[in-house]
Amino acid sequence: MNEGELMPDTSTMIRDTAKKLLDEKKVNLIIGFEKGTLPLRSTPCFIRSSEEAEKLIWNASCENNLARYLRKRQEKIGIVAKGCDVRSIVGLIKERQLAREQVFIIGIPCNGMIDRKKIDAKLDGREILEAEERDETLILKGHNFTETINKEEFLHNSCQTCKYRNPVIYDVLIGDKVAENEGIDEYEEVRQFEAQSADERWQSFTDEVSKCIRCYACRNACPLCCCQECFVDNSQPQWIGKTTNLSDTLIFHIVRALHTAGRCVDCGACDRACPMGVDIRKLTKKIQMDIKQLFHYEAGISVDDVPPLATFNPDDPQEFIK
Amino acid sequence: MGYNQMQELEKKVDEWEPKIIAFLCNWCSYAGADLAGVSRLQYPPNTRVIRVPCSGRINPLFILRCLQHGADGVLVSGCHPGDCHYMSGNYVARRKFAILNNLLEYLGIEKGRVHFAWVSAAEGGRFAELIKEVTEEVRALGPAKRLVKSE
Numbered sequence: 001m002n003e004g005e006l007m008p009d010t011s012t013m014i015r016d017t018a019k020k021l022l023d024e025k026k027v028n029l030i031i032g033f034e035k036g037t038l039p040l041r042s043t044p045c046f047i048r049s050s051e052e053a054e055k056l057i058w059n060a061s062c063e064n065n066l067a068r069y070l071r072k073r074q075e076k077i078g079i080v081a082k083g084c085d086v087r088s089i090v091g092l093i094k095e096r097q098l099a100r101e102q103v104f105i106i107g108i109p110c111n112g113m114i115d116r117k118k119i120d121a122k123l124d125g126r127e128i129l130e131a132e133e134r135d136e137t138l139i140l141k142g143h144n145f146t147e148t149i150n151k152e153e154f155l156h157n158s159c160q161t162c163k164y165r166n167p168v169i170y171d172v173l174i175g176d177k178v179a180e181n182e183g184i185d186e187y188e189e190v191r192q193f194e195a196q197s198a199d200e201r202w203q204s205f206t207d208e209v210s211k212c213i214r215c216y217a218c219r220n221a222c223p224l225c226c227c228q229e230c231f232v233d234n235s236q237p238q239w240i241g242k243t244t245n246l247s248d249t250l251i252f253h254i255v256r257a258l259h260t261a262g263r264c265v266d267c268g269a270c271d272r273a274c275p276m277g278v279d280i281r282k283l284t285k286k287i288q289m290d291i292k293q294l295f296h297y298e299a300g301i302s303v304d305d306v307p308p309l310a311t312f313n314p315d316d317p318q319e320f321i322k
Numbered sequence: 323m324g325y326n327q328m329q330e331l332e333k334k335v336d337e338w339e340p341k342i343i344a345f346l347c348n349w350c351s352y353a354g355a356d357l358a359g360v361s362r363l364q365y366p367p368n369t370r371v372i373r374v375p376c377s378g379r380i381n382p383l384f385i386l387r388c389l390q391h392g393a394d395g396v397l398v399s400g401c402h403p404g405d406c407h408y409m410s411g412n413y414v415a416r417r418k419f420a421i422l423n424n425l426l427e428y429l430g431i432e433k434g435r436v437h438f439a440w441v442s443a444a445e446g447g448r449f450a451e452l453i454k455e456v457t458e459e460v461r462a463l464g465p466a467k468r469l470v471k472s473e
Contacts, residue, residue: 201428205429254386255382286425290420318416321438321439
């Protein structure tokens with residue numbers, strides 16, 4: 001087993017599917033993952049010929065949400081998509097950013113992606129030079145050390161609470177469906193945060209946001225951020241200041257989160273893209289919870305339902321209105 | 323005017339008064355405010371009214387910007403459910419406000435900074451009462467500190 005080619009079965013099946021699709025001219029482009037330059041890194045790649053398709057891989061570090069690359073393309077695209085990617089694709093189709101016919105979904109049941117930050121914390125500064133992936137474990141090798149870790153414990157937070165590991169729609173499914181996370185309270189973090197006093201919540205929110213450098217990586221990584229002009233780039237009117245002034249940054253995060261209401265599928269792309277470690281999901285997860293409780297809606301499940309903020313029910317809750 | 327009187331007046335000027343921005347929909351709440359005025363009903367002078375075509379016109383950024391730039395409180399008021407001039411503007415707005423209201427509270431913005439209400443064109447008395455209520459709530463909270471932009 002070569003490093004980077006950690007789950008040969010799935011990788012081979014993806015390659016074969018990609019080659020077939022390209023050879024039969026069913027698609028002009030395949031978006032998938034190739035081996036990254038560092039261990040435990042896979043990087044998105046764009047494949048246009050069946051020879052190139054050899055590069056395609058699948059492992060537990062294929063964390064990027066590839067739905068991000070689908071918009072504004074003319075050609076027919078085949079996309080290697082795990083549970084959250086597919087939910088994002090559903091969102092794009094629903095919002096008319098993408099036609100269902102334009103995309104061929106190579107669905108992959110996903111066991112969660114590993115969080116390198118968590119592994120780095122565990123290794124305490126020791127560098128990984130080689131990683132080998134087994135079914136449930138990961139063998140990390142470096143100078144004078146070999147560690148075997150349990151993958152489950154080092155998944156991204158969004159993967160740990162994920163309830164849709166299997167693609168909700170697909171044209172072809174690679175491998176067998178995996179067991180869904182049952183009995184997990186996905187909103188536990190939100191509830192813990194809510195349990196604090198208002199002052200504590202404000203303090204921890206401002207502490208979190210004061211790390212932000214306004215690089216907009218969270219926005220750029222989000223598969224659903226697709227406004228023609230983002231409110232932070234607008235100069236007429238200039239909604240908020242462009243510096244890292246705390247007040248402006250707070251408002252940026254509040255409004256960014258609001259814009260995901262009823263659309264965010266909690267793929268965690270924003271969280272992973274953040275170079276400063278801002279806990280962005282704390283906001284989006286709360287909105288997701290409210291959308292579910294108030295309007296009984298979950299994003300990215302069906303192409304046919306109406307987004308919750310584009311519709312209403314005369315009996316919607318309104319206790320907060322005088 | 324005696325020196326003491328002058329001093330007292332100056333002290334009064336220095337006393338903090340809440341500044342509240344009220345977004346009123348053109349068809350109901352604004353007319354309700356008008357009715358309160360025409361009926362000569364007394365209510366605190368702390369609100370500054372901004373007329374909007376519909377409560378559905380309200381962008382959460384309007385509210386956040388108010389709090390950022392010196393408002394101590396914000397009131398958004400539209401037509402009662404079922405009465406919207408545009409049929410469903412206030413229904414759609416209501417969902418948006420529910421999410422915004424919950425999120426602000428979740429993040430620790432004091433309850434009572436941002437208010438939502440339905441006031442019809444016939445409810446002049448209710449409008450005056452509402453302004454009293456909102457003003458008192460904001461006064462009790464004191465000047466806005468969170469979200470305020472310091473240059």
